[in-house]
Structure formats: structure tokens, C-alpha cells
Amino acid sequence: MTEQTPHTPPEPEEHPRNVLDKAIIKASHLLSWLFIATVFISFYEVVMRYVFDSPTTWVHETASFIGGSLFIIGGIYAFAANRHVRVVLVYDAVSSQTRKYLNLVHHLVGLAFASMLAYAAYLLAKEAWFAPWGELRLETSGSVLNAPYPALLKGLIFIALCILVIQFVLHLIQELMGLRNKDDV
Numbered sequence: 001m002t003e004q005t006p007h008t009p010p011e012p013e014e015h016p017r018n019v020l021d022k023a024i025i026k027a028s029h030l031l032s033w034l035f036i037a038t039v040f041i042s043f044y045e046v047v048m049r050y051v052f053d054s055p056t057t058w059v060h061e062t063a064s065f066i067g068g069s070l071f072i073i074g075g076i077y078a079f080a081a082n083r084h085v086r087v088v089l090v091y092d093a094v095s096s097q098t099r100k101y102l103n104l105v106h107h108l109v110g111l112a113f114a115s116m117l118a119y120a121a122y123l124l125a126k127e128a129w130f131a132p133w134g135e136l137r138l139e140t141s142g143s144v145l146n147a148p149y150p151a152l153l154k155g156l157i158f159i160a161l162c163i164l165v166i167q168f169v170l171h172l173i174q175e176l177m178g179l180r181n182k183d184d185v
Contacts (some may be wrong), residue, residue, distance in 0.1 A: 015081065015082040016080055016081065016082075017080075017082070017170070017171060017174055018170050018171075018174070020080070020163075020166060020167060020170060021080035021081070021167065021170075022080075024076055024077055024080040024163070024167075025077065025080050025081055027073075028073055028074070028076075028077040028080075031070060031073060032070070034066050034069075034070055035066075035067075035070060037066065038063045038066045038067055041059050041062060041063055042059065042063050044056075044059065045059035045060070045063075057143075057144045057145050058145050058147075061141055061143060061145050061147055061149060062147070062149075064149075065147070065149040065152070065153065068153055069152075069153065069156055072153070072156050072157055072160050073156075073160060075160060075164065076160050076163050076164050076167065079164065079167055080167065090102070100175065100178060100179055101179075103175050104172070104175050104176070104179065107168055107171050107172040107175055108172065110168050111165065111168035111169065111172060114161055114164045114165045114168055115165050117161050118158065118161035118162050118164070118165055121154065121157045121158040121161050122158050124154050124157070124158075125151075125154040125155045125157070125158040127139075128150060128151040128154040128155070129151055129154075129155060138151035138152075139151040139154070
């Protein structure tokens with residue numbers, strides 16, 4: 001960077017902006033230990049399959065469910081910790097005031113997108129959790145284990161997207177207050 005080009009100062013590793021962000025970060029740190037559990041059960045499967053010639057019926061689906069769940073939660077964690085993808089080529093090349101407006105646009109577009117995704121996730125979760133006549137019936141995997149993991153994942157996607165919508169609203173309020181108070185980005 002040259003002296004004429006503005007440079008965004010490095011941000012802290014995790015920069016929660018509100019109580020919800022702090023709670024998400026804390027919960028995510030605790031849930032990340034499930035990755036270790038996934039490694040252990042996968043190791044168990046390898047030993048059972050190749051050492052004892054006795055493969056399990058539950059490990060693959062369970063490990064996939066845990067991993068998928070954690071990646072879903074990773075989306076709201078990245079936003080809460082301010083570690084989401086940003087086009088820094090543009091962001092770093094503009095003034096601090098312009099960054100405020102870029103943040104505002106980002107939050108408005110993100111809110112609209114997350115809201116539409118949450119609605120679509122609601123429709124999928126509703127179909128996965130209830131029979132057409134309204135009775136509770138969890139969609140299952142259809143495998144030998146036949147676990148309700150598909151329904152649980154669809155429900156988790158819906159919940160995570162609702163949380164993301166709330167995050168966008170809270171961040172948008174903070175951006176608007178920052179514009180009003182002429183706070184630095």
C-alpha cells in the first residue's frame with residue numbers, strides 16, 4: 001500500500017458487536033469440540049472395519065450430520081466474529097466514510113438475502129418435520145440406520161438463518177447509529 005491509499009487497520013481476531021454475537025462465538029467455541037468427537041468416531045469405524053472386519057451402520061451418517069451441523073453454525077459464527085468474506089480490493093481503496101456506506105449496503109443486501117433464505121428454509125423444514133396432514137413426522141435418511149438427520153439439519157438451517165437475520169438487523173442498527181454519530185468504521 002502506498003501512503004496515498006487508505007489502509008484498513010487489522011481487526012481483532014474476533015470482534016463481536018453485540019450480546020448475540022458474543023453468545024454465538026462462545027457457543028461455537030464449545031461446539032467446535034464436536035469436530036474432535038467426529039474424528040474419534042471415524043477412527044472407531046476404521047478400526048472396526050479394517051481390524052475387526054465389523055463395520056458399523058451409524059458412524060458415517062452420524063459423522064456427516066455432526067460435520068454438516070457445525071458448518072451451518074460456522075456461517076453465523078463467521079458473521080458474529082466479523083470474519084466473513086469481504087471484497088477488500090474495493091473496501092481498502094475507499095475512504096472511511098465510504099466504508100460506512102458500503103457496510104450499510106452490505107447489511108441491507110445481506111438482510112434481504114438472509115430473509116429470503118430463511119423463508120425457503122422454513123418451507124423445507126416444515127416439509128421435513130410434518131406430514132402433509134399436519135402430523136409430526138421427521139424425514140429420515142432411508143439408510144439402514146434411518147436416522148432423522150435430514151429433518152434435524154433442515155431445522156438447524158432454518159434456525160441458523162433466523163439467527164442470521166437477527167444479526168443483520170442488529171448490525172444494521174449499529175451501522176445506522178454509527179453514521180448518525182459519525183463514528184469511525
